[in-house]
Amino acid sequence: MSPPAIILLPSILLSVVVYAIARHHAPKKNKRAFPPGPKPLPFLGNVLDIDSERPWLTYSAWRKQYGPIVYCQLLGQDVIIINSAKVARQLLDRRSSIYSSRPASCIGKLFGIEFNTAFLPYGPEWRIHRRMFHQALRVEAAESYQALYLSKAVLLLKNFLDTPDDFEKHLQLYIASITMAVTYGYELTSLGAPLVKPVSELVRLLNDGLPPERNAMLTVFPFLAYFPAWVPGAAFARDAARCRELSLKSLNDPFEYVRKNMAAGSATRSMVSDLLSQLSDEQNYAQEEKAIKECAASAYVGEPQSAATLSTFLMAMTLYPDAQQRAQAEIDSLLAENILPDCSHRASLPYMEAVLRETLRWNSVAPLALPHTTSSDDIFEGYFIPKGAMVMPNIWYIHNDDSEYNRPDVFNPERHFNADGALTDDPLSSRVAFGFGRRHCPGKWVADASLWVAMVSILALFRVEKRRDGNGRAIEVEPRFTAGVVRRPLPFSCSIVCRSASRAHAVRLVDD
């Protein structure tokens, strides 16, 4: 054993023992009943009960045993799992003054992302961020970017025509270029561009390395983050240092790009330029300017969800050709052979709408949303929910609840229609995939519009089908997904075949 390990490993053990003794002798929190849940072990709580890769599966299994609201413990942290849309609405929406904070954690500081809206505790700073997001990305603002989504979709279609096998890369570029244009007015043409490279790497490191369960562990044992990477399980020390570096670059570089362009009078319209030009309060100028910079850098948290949703859509189209053909028949019955769809056609394409909804439901890309935290004690249906509890809405279960959805594992857009043939009443404002209460996703209007444009454009021009091997046999696709805060399909193959020469011609005619 190398000398640092000889020093470090006993100190881990000692810390664990001291912590366990301290908790054992700590005054008992409360005699009131927590919601039902699995029996915790001393010190570890229920850590060993949980599928660490896919915790939402464990939480869903607990639904059957313990009901819609479950209490468990992770290393002394109280955790409430909500396995029901109704209970999530009752607590996270209706009691949002209690359920809108985020877990206190050393992670933000360690990884240099403490400024990010998604990690801020409920309070004045977070409120300023949300006001800015509302100003810049609310429904009307999201609609004002329609021409932008369409122009990026044309580039996506050209890329699919040229190199269809690189579809993952093209989808990522589509989402990243919309995010960078809406946020900074930056024209992104390659994922390797210097302004976007640091932020994409940062998002990947955070997504793959920091599910809430690991977050809980680091909160209890922050020193783990300082261990060298060779100590088992402590690779995040290296990741944390890299994230701090990337985070600083992502915060400053694109913001300075906008400031410079504004000074030169050449800035294009964007969230940052809109917000900066509306700044009037001399007194709070510095504070407001800092908030604009932080909000803008936070907007990129939506990139992995949006890209994963489009990849899930292509997987669903590969696996469910009937749904695909129905959507294409609807598009073809509305539009002439050489016309590409745009946002004005949306209301006339209900089946396409159902395809988008079903994509968000079928394989939740954010299965546990982001954890909320209570800011004071609460009582719900006689159960005690303590201040500081981590509250996780299990979106995966809600989307796969078989009392709500017949055969939930099947991709079936028809389920979003009533018996009279009209779409069910499921407004975007209350769509579960985008979270709950005051912490609901502020980018959902942009996400919804950009996803719809990409999906309808792809189906208007292409047929997505199983790839064939050398013997002409279809290569099967398994719907398998990554672990992590955001789930995305594991690499899969499909053929993306042009199905309309005249629409392809129309695409080629549009200038880059």
Ligand code: HEM
């Ligand atoms: C398919 C696309 C997307 C999905 C499924 C999604 C989903 C979510 C979810 C589930 C949350 C947590 C809500 C909660 O805590 O209850 C969230 C938060 C957030 N999202 Fe999105 N999102 C998407 C796209 C976007 C986009 C495009 C942006 C920005 C332009 C964005 C920005 C944010 C931010 C800043 C937060 C943190 C809000 C806060 O803590 O107050 N998201 N999103």
